[in-house]
Amino acid sequence: VTVLTRKTTSGLRALDSAPWIRATPFRKGVSELPARLLTDLQRQHLATLATRLHLPPRKIVYREGADATWVFFVAEGVVKAFRDLPSGKRRVTAFLVPGDIFGLAENGQYVNAVRTVTEATLFRIRTEELTDVLRRDPELGFQFLCKVTNDLRRAQRQTIVLGRRDARGRLAMFLGILEKHASGKSDPDIIPVLMSRSDIADYLALSLEAVSRATRELATEGILRFEDRHTVRVTDRRRFQRLIAAN
Amino acid sequence: VTVLTRKTTSGLRALDSAPWIRATPFRKGVSELPARLLTDLQRQHLATLATRLHLPPRKIVYREGADATWVFFVAEGVVKAFRDLPSGKRRVTAFLVPGDIFGLAENGQYVNAVRTVTEATLFRIRTEELTDVLRRDPELGFQFLCKVTNDLRRAQRQTIVLGRRDARGRLAMFLGILEKHASGKSDPDIIPVLMSRSDIADYLALSLEAVSRATRELATEGILRFEDRHTVRVTDRRRFQRLIAAN
DNA sequence: CGTAGTATTGAAACGGATCAATATCTGTGG
DNA sequence: CCACAGATATTGATCCGTTTCAATACTACG
Numbered sequence: 001v002t003v004l005t006r007k008t009t010s011g012l013r014a015l016d017s018a019p020w021i022r023a024t025p026f027r028k029g030v031s032e033l034p035a036r037l038l039t040d041l042q043r044q045h046l047a048t049l050a051t052r053l054h055l056p057p058r059k060i061v062y063r064e065g066a067d068a069t070w071v072f073f074v075a076e077g078v079v080k081a082f083r084d085l086p087s088g089k090r091r092v093t094a095f096l097v098p099g100d101i102f103g104l105a106e107n108g109q110y111v112n113a114v115r116t117v118t119e120a121t122l123f124r125i126r127t128e129e130l131t132d133v134l135r136r137d138p139e140l141g142f143q144f145l146c147k148v149t150n151d152l153r154r155a156q157r158q159t160i161v162l163g164r165r166d167a168r169g170r171l172a173m174f175l176g177i178l179e180k181h182a183s184g185k186s187d188p189d190i191i192p193v194l195m196s197r198s199d200i201a202d203y204l205a206l207s208l209e210a211v212s213r214a215t216r217e218l219a220t221e222g223i224l225r226f227e228d229r230h231t232v233r234v235t236d237r238r239r240f241q242r243l244i245a246a247n
Numbered sequence: 248v249t250v251l252t253r254k255t256t257s258g259l260r261a262l263d264s265a266p267w268i269r270a271t272p273f274r275k276g277v278s279e280l281p282a283r284l285l286t287d288l289q290r291q292h293l294a295t296l297a298t299r300l301h302l303p304p305r306k307i308v309y310r311e312g313a314d315a316t317w318v319f320f321v322a323e324g325v326v327k328a329f330r331d332l333p334s335g336k337r338r339v340t341a342f343l344v345p346g347d348i349f350g351l352a353e354n355g356q357y358v359n360a361v362r363t364v365t366e367a368t369l370f371r372i373r374t375e376e377l378t379d380v381l382r383r384d385p386e387l388g389f390q391f392l393c394k395v396t397n398d399l400r401r402a403q404r405q406t407i408v409l410g411r412r413d414a415r416g417r418l419a420m421f422l423g424i425l426e427k428h429a430s431g432k433s434d435p436d437i438i439p440v441l442m443s444r445s446d447i448a449d450y451l452a453l454s455l456e457a458v459s460r461a462t463r464e465l466a467t468e469g470i471l472r473f474e475d476r477h478t479v480r481v482t483d484r485r486r487f488q489r490l491i492a493a494n
Numbered sequence: 495c496g497t498a499g500t501a502t503t504g505a506a507a508c509g510g511a512t513c514a515a516t517a518t519c520t521g522t523g524g
Numbered sequence: 525c526c527a528c529a530g531a532t533a534t535t536g537a538t539c540c541g542t543t544t545c546a547a548t549a550c551t552a553c554g
Contacts, residue, residue: 026315026378028355068273083407085494091410093403104396108275111400131273134389141388142381148395149351153358155402156340160330162409163338163452165511167542197501205410207543212502229501229551247332412543414510444533454511459534476519476533 015040018047019073019123021143022099023150033183034150036099037143045133045140050123061114061122068105070124074098077120078194081112082202092203094154095195097181101147103127117195162205164247167214170204172243175224175232191232262287265294266320266370268390269346270397280430281397283346284390292380292387297370308361308369315352317371321345324367325441328359329449339450341401342442344428348394350374364442409452411494414461417451419490422471422479438479 020043024034038046050073055061061072064083074096081102082092093112096102102114105127134141161173179191193200197215201208218224223240225233234240267290271281285293297320302308308319311330321343328349329339340359343349349361352374381388408420426438440447444462448455465471470487472480481487 024353026352026355026374032354085407086492087494089410089494091407093406104399105273106271106397106400107279108273112403127273131389134392135385138382138385138388141385141392142378145381145388145392145395148392148399150353152351152395152399152402153353155399155406156359158406159340159402159409159452160332160338162406163336165541205406205412208501209503209544210542213542216502245333247334247336412509443531455533456512456535457510460510463534 018043023147064113071103073123075121078117090202167210171214189234265290270394311360318350320370322368325364337449414457418461436481
């Protein structure tokens, strides 16, 4: 598979292709929605260190346990972080979307494998170069701290989801999360579901069949309608929210 | 309930009662075990901002949704972060032990409630003062980034645990985690279980009864022995590890 | 237009939740 | 020091929903 890479150039034009991150800050702000954190200056700085890559769907970015050479920024598309268990089961620990980062190592190695779900545009920076910058630019380091704190909240939210026993409820919570991510898109009742059923199953720790049945149930109950396999319309928002909260 | 607080004094003696944090760094090191991250100088600096508090067991530190005034450091004891769900169920998102931090806000509010499990000694620093320091001292900010990244891994590991369907396996993985935390104690086969069965149930998203049965099963199978309710001895390490890995 | 991966549907079995009863522990006051 | 009360934990029986196995349908891509 061909991987396109290109060194980004510094300067004003570079912002079109400079890394960025999105998170909810610590402090109380005007909006609860996550915001872009980096200043143009910071982005330009990172851009001088970053390489851009454009990847096709279902391409492995790196494997679990590999040497953590790079830290990645998602610019476009969706990727998944996952682990394969001894039993052959696969656990998706996170879906990463534009504004997310991944590849922060532990002990010099990646802890999850990462694979593109859709076509994706990423930036990558050498781990050492990034940590050098972070150790020198306190404001930038602080932005990253906000981001990782946010990711921690996300992981905790997933434990809440997995704590539910009913497949319908887990699926509804998952779709609710997707909806927040995609908020600001054209039709507010449309949720784009970019990943496959079995990716969802791996994320929700359900069998593929259970996900399939849950989708059908929610549809026959009139809560959702599937325009196609990757597009859901919320047809009864009240019951949708009630199902999400009912745990 | 009486809460003892005391402003720490700066200077050399302050290290006896200065905040500290523990985490596995990004880079490959000599040991895989988490290490103390802060330098004496950094600790002294934090000590000038910190207040020490000593809390009895089962004392609420703060509630979910409260204004995030303070960031906390665990010096001694165990506390739990949790959320109460509409159904009345309680989900423990994390047990926090010495070297851990908690109270990093999202949008100015705490996202979990926190309560002591055992008697505990904490340090607290005003959120604004801490963030000010972090924005000025890049090395310190970087240490915090390592720490939060570590916590993110921990949360991801918990999603792996919750992904398992069998109560015995979940319990075994939980005990395995506890064992790592307590490693370096006298008898390597003894795991101190400082929390109650129902805390464990809330953490593992199991019913109290399921936890109870799982403990009994592991004991009757000869994998563990309960010296008392809060002390487990691993009697068959091979099968213990196999059970942990079998997922 | 075929083929491999992806998804749906059905039937049976397993395992945890729940309800209910009982046991044990812990801390308090007599 | 003991007895008691409230919280914590154990054990049993039934129910329900998900897993698993199996067969079939769909769909995207070359």
